[in-house]
Amino acid sequence: MTYVVLDNVIKRYGKVLAVDKVSLTVNKGEFVVLLGPSGCGKTTTLRLIAGLEIPDEGRIYIDGVDVTYKEPAERDVAMVFQDYAIYPHMTVYQNIAFPLEVRKRKLRLSKKDIEERVMRIAKLLQIDHLLDRKASQLSGGQQQRVALARALVREPKVWLMDEPLSNLDALIRLQVRAELKRLQRDLGITAIYVTHDQVEALTLADRIAVMNAGRVVQFGTPREIYDAPRHVFVGTFVGNPPMNILRCRPSGDLMQCPGFTLRNPGVKNEVYFGIRPEYIEWSTKPVEGAVKGVVYVVEPIGSEYIINVKLDSEALIKVKTVREVTLQPGDEIYLVFDLKKAVLFDSETGAALSQ
Incomplete structure (x- = not known):
């Protein structure tokens, strides 16, 4: 089932064409990775989906609804950033519960409902033993789990991630990467993930959109991207050593x-x-x-x-x-x-x- 659609989306910053006629279709429950070098337009594309940027041309649809000019809060998406963006003075519980607390009237949630959601997602991410600890007392890997939990506790339509593992040590990155994949599968959530790391893309994605100079050069499964590159850029960017x-x-x-x-x-x-x-x-x-x-x-x-x-x-x-x-x-x-x-x-x- 088609869930997120980008139809010939263009985004300019002055004379710079950051996103150039990008068309993508993401299915419900699919894990799609936007892969490419720095400056290729992948983060801008993610921000356009989130509503943090407005396209100059083209349309964006989520679950069949045109959200091109809707505010981020109206799109029911959750975003995880590279720098975690959690509140250091709050406890882990308060950080995870925050997006529910500020919308509890709209969502018609009781205190018990919020507690149950926080506990469920904390257990899934194996941080339920840290709920009373201040966020400033956590390691980098634990802080990243809190950021992921805060995004997921809302049960959003789309889970957006902008290089969320890049600040982690290599060993922790491997562990959290595996947990991300399991979590996305278990919850059946639609996920769009930005990275420049080809290993992350190949291991996490159901499909990969390889981007360069604002365009999607190839969109396909990890096996298609690796074994049948449709452009010399894909062959030389994906693979270690490259083609x-x-x-x-x-x-x-x-x-x-x-x-x-x-x-x-x-x-x-x-x-x-x-x-x-x-x-x-x-x-x-x-x-x-x-x-x-x-x-x-x-x-x-x-x-x-x-x-x-x-x-x-x-x-x-x-x-x-x-x-x-x-x-x-x-x-x-x-x-x-x-x-x-x-x-x-x-x-x-x-x-x-x-x-």
Whole structure:
């Protein structure tokens, strides 16, 4: 069921086009992530949904209602910010209960109703033992849970989150990320989440909207975004290490690429050949169909290795492997590409041509 709709939304700040004809459809109960680099328009898009900004063009709908010019309080959305924005002089209980206390007449809530809601959401977020503690006495991870609880206790139609985990330590971030996913599933709430962290996007999202320069470059499932990028930007932004990109030019029935040739699929202009580092097999001995290269440097990253390989004087390609690597810089290496996983992109527009 369609729940949140953005229809050709545009937002300008003077001469700066922050959001450029963004159209998105978010289904009820779906977890959608807006992913992109700083300045790409993802936070502005979230603020437009929340009603903190008004679009210059386009329409915004929530649960079938046009909310384009409605005030934030009329949209029944809850937002969690990067800096938590909780009240340090209040207890955890008072912070969580605050949005209910200020609207208890409108919501027709009794004191008991408020207590029950606060206790239920506090238990879900495992902070029920902290309810009497002042917010200023909490750790960063605990403060973030309080901010999440305060947003959810209202039982909003849409849960909006703007990089809520970016201020947390890495270990706490992993823990809270898992709790977020479980909580959203358990409550069945519609969530829209902003981040520049591709790992967060890939692990949390039902669908990801990859944004760049104010536009949605691709909107799809994490698997679609990762395995079938529709633009070279998506291939190079998502993935660690990112997709290898090599420039190839047509020459009759072949494509001339750095250190190797490919069958020409019918293109007439230069293209980018893209392949992810984990879709390349390697050997120290010649293999039929392999591409010869020279080891530039080996990067061990725990249980995996990143082998940087020079194919010619300019082209450098990365290979990701779980096999133990004893190679040294200057050693010859032979690479076999899984061409079923490779993607060709137009060198001018960046759009994917074929896979």
